Amino acid sequence: xxxxxxxxxxxxxxxxxxxxxxxxxxxxxWVVYNxxxxxxxxxWVQGDxxxxxxxxxxxxxxxxxxxxxxxxxxxxxxxGNYYAxxxxxxxxxxxxxxxxxxxxxxxxxxxxxxxxxIGAILH
Numbered sequence: 001x002x003x004x005x006x007x008x009x010x011x012x013x014x015x016x017x018x019x020x021x022x023x024x025x026x027x028x029x030w031v032v033y034n035x036x037x038x039x040x041x042x043x044w045v046q047g048d049x050x051x052x053x054x055x056x057x058x059x060x061x062x063x064x065x066x067x068x069x070x071x072x073x074x075x076x077x078x079x080g081n082y083y084a085x086x087x088x089x090x091x092x093x094x095x096x097x098x099x100x101x102x103x104x105x106x107x108x109x110x111x112x113x114x115x116x117x118i119g120a121i122l123h
Contacts, residue, residue, distance in 0.1 A: 002047035003028050004082060006063075006075070008055065013037050014063075014075075016082065030082040037063070060116040062104060070096050074104040074118065083121055 003016035016028035036058050042065070044051045054066040062074035064087065071094045072087040083106075086094045090101040103109050107119025 002049075004030075005045045006042055006053075007045065008034075008037055008040065008042040013042065014077070029080060030076065031079050032077055035077070056098070059098070060114075060118045062118060064098065066096075072096060072098065072102075076121070081121075087118070 005015040006013045011034075013034045014030065014032040017031050018028050037055055039055050039057065042053050042055050044053050044065075051068060053068075056064040056066055056072065058064070058077055059074075061076065061078050063077040065073055065075060067073055073084055074087050075084040076082060085105040085107075087098070087102050088105050089095045089099065092105075095102060100115060101112075102118055104119035107121055109117050110120050111117045
């Protein structure tokens with residue numbers, strides 16, 4: 001897998017890097033440099049693939065972004081393993097707005113009563 005990097009105004013917000021104490025044997029790990037970036041346009045880069053995204057907010061350990069198709073997605077926003085997927089509504093449909101009951105596809109909501117719990121990854 002090509003390393004991923006997210007930039008805003010040419011500043012790296014998060015990236016895969018081996019320059020982290022969590023990196024073992026030269027394996028890149030996901031490192032977040034800005035815990036709560038301002039909303040607005042950003043660039044998701046993986047190799048030659050560059051996609052303009054819109055940062056919406058951070059919520060429950062996720063960076064919520066709007067993709068070019070208008071759908072919302074969540075990118076894990078803590079150091080360690082990278083994970084990203086669509087934000088789904090209560091009917092498990094991709095959504096364009098953040099509402100109560102949303103969750104990240106492929107995750108488990110641990111506390112449905114917590115509005116910030118939009119999913120946890122179980123390894």
